Amino acid sequence: MLNEPLSRPGMRWLFLACIYFIVASASFSGYFAKWQFREDMPLLFATEASLPAMVDGVADRPYVYRQLLPIIANSIERALPIGVRDRVTALLFDEKHNFHPIAAFYPNAVDARNPRYALRYYLIYAMSFGSLLLAMFALRAVCIDVQPNRIAATLAPIAFAAILPLILTVGGYFYDPSELLFMAIAVWLSMRGRVLWLIAITALATLNKESFFFFILTLFPFLRSRFLVKATLAVQCVLLVVAAAVNVVIKLKYAHNGGGVVTYHLMENLVFLIHPSSYIGFEYNYGIPMTKGFNVINIILVAAVVRTAWGKLLPAVRQHLKIALLVNVPLFLAFCYPGELRNFSMLNVGFVITICVSIAAYLDRSYRALPAAVVSGDAVPERTMPAAAESISAHSNNATI
Numbered sequence: 001m002l003n004e005p006l007s008r009p010g011m012r013w014l015f016l017a018c019i020y021f022i023v024a025s026a027s028f029s030g031y032f033a034k035w036q037f038r039e040d041m042p043l044l045f046a047t048e049a050s051l052p053a054m055v056d057g058v059a060d061r062p063y064v065y066r067q068l069l070p071i072i073a074n075s076i077e078r079a080l081p082i083g084v085r086d087r088v089t090a091l092l093f094d095e096k097h098n099f100h101p102i103a104a105f106y107p108n109a110v111d112a113r114n115p116r117y118a119l120r121y122y123l124i125y126a127m128s129f130g131s132l133l134l135a136m137f138a139l140r141a142v143c144i145d146v147q148p149n150r151i152a153a154t155l156a157p158i159a160f161a162a163i164l165p166l167i168l169t170v171g172g173y174f175y176d177p178s179e180l181l182f183m184a185i186a187v188w189l190s191m192r193g194r195v196l197w198l199i200a201i202t203a204l205a206t207l208n209k210e211s212f213f214f215f216i217l218t219l220f221p222f223l224r225s226r227f228l229v230k231a232t233l234a235v236q237c238v239l240l241v242v243a244a245a246v247n248v249v250i251k252l253k254y255a256h257n258g259g260g261v262v263t264y265h266l267m268e269n270l271v272f273l274i275h276p277s278s279y280i281g282f283e284y285n286y287g288i289p290m291t292k293g294f295n296v297i298n299i300i301l302v303a304a305v306v307r308t309a310w311g312k313l314l315p316a317v318r319q320h321l322k323i324a325l326l327v328n329v330p331l332f333l334a335f336c337y338p339g340e341l342r343n344f345s346m347l348n349v350g351f352v353i354t355i356c357v358s359i360a361a362y363l364d365r366s367y368r369a370l371p372a373a374v375v376s377g378d379a380v381p382e383r384t385m386p387a388a389a390e391s392i393s394a395h396s397n398n399a400t401i
Contacts, residue, residue, distance in 0.1 A: 030165030060259030132177035138184035156356035193226035272338035
C-alpha cells in the first residue's frame with residue numbers, strides 16, 4: 001500500500017523530473033562554478049569570447065559562430081516592452097529581495113552585474129541549464145530504445161550529468177549543454193526515422209555549434225536501421241546540405257570579426273599527449289580535488305566501462321562510436337585546445353549508452369546471483385533479505401521506472 005502512488009504514471013514522472021532536476025542543478029553548478037560564462041576569456045586566451053561579446057556579435061571567431069542562445073536571448077529582450085525590461089532589470093539588482101542569485105553565489109560572474117547584459121545573462125543561464133535538464137530526458141529516451149532495462153536507462157543520464165563538470169576541463173561554455181541536447185535528440189530521431197524533425201534539429205544544432213556538421217556522419221548506423229542504404233545516404237546528404245548552408249551564412253555574417261575560422265593546435269596536442277605529466281593532472285570539481293581530463297585513472301575507468309559493455313551494444317551503437325572516433329579524434333588533434341576533454345563531444349551520446357548497458361549488465365548479474373528461493377518468493381534467512389529485497393524490487397520495477 002505504501003508504494004501504491006508510485007504505480008501511477010503521473011507520480012513516477014514527477015519523481016523522475018524532481019530527481020533529474022536536482023542532479024542537473026548540481027552538475028550545472030559544478031560547471032558554472034569553474035567557468036561561469038567565460039568572463040576570464042580575454043585574460044586567459046587573449047581573445048574576446050565573453051558573453052557580452054557573444055550577444056553583441058563582436059566575439060572572435062570561431063566562438064562567435066555559436067549564436068543560437070545569444071540570438072534567442074537578444075530576440076526576447078527586444079520583444080519585451082521597455083517598461084517590462086526595465087522592471088525586470090530593477091528586480092535583478094534589488095538587493096533587499098535577493099533576486100540576483102548569480103551575483104550572490106558566483107562572485108566571478110562579473111558580467112551578470114552589468115545592467116546592460118544582466119537580463120540576457122539570466123536568459124542564457126536558464127536556457128543552458130534547461131538544455132542540460134532536457135538532455136538527461138533525451139538521453140534516457142535513447143537508452144530505452146537501444147536496450148530493455150529502464151532502470152539502467154534512468155540511471156545512465158544521472159551518472160553522465162554527475163561527471164559532466166569533470167569532462168568540461170580546460171574550458172566550458174554555455175553552448176555545451178545545448179550541444180549535448182541536440183546530439184541526443186538527433187540520435188533518437190534517427191533511430192525513429194523522423195527525417196523532417198531531424199532536418200529542423202540539424203539547422204538549430206549547427207547554429208548552436210558549427211561542428212554538428214560532422215556529427216551528422218555518425219548518424220548513419222541509426223538511419224540505416226530504418227531506411228535502405230540509398231535512402232539513408234540521401235537523408236544524410238540533405239542534412240549535410242542544411243548544416244553547410246547554416247555554416248556558410250554564419251561565417252559570412254561574421255567574416256570581419258577577429259580570430260580565424262578555426263584554431264590550430266596540432267603541435268600543442270602532440271606535445272601534450274607525449275608528455276607524462278598530462279596523465280597525472282588533478283583539478284577541483286564540486287569543491288573537491290579530483291582527477292583531471294586525461295588522468296590515467298580516468299582512462300582506466302572509461303576503458304573498464306567500454307570493455308564491460310562493448311559486446312552487449314547493438315551493432316548500430318558500435319558503428320556509431322567507431323565513426324565518431326574516426327571523425328572526432330582528427331578534429332580534436334588538429335583544432336582543439338590540448339587536454340580539452342569536452343571536445344570529444346561526438347562520443348558523448350554513445351558513451352551514455354555504454355554506461356547504460358554496463359549498468360544493465362551489473363543489475364542482470366546481481367539478479368541472477370540471487371538464491372532461487374529469493375527469486376521464487378520463498379522464505380529465506382533474514383540476513384539475506386535487505387539486499388535481496390532491494391534487487392528483486394529493482395528487477396520487478398524494470399518496466400515501470
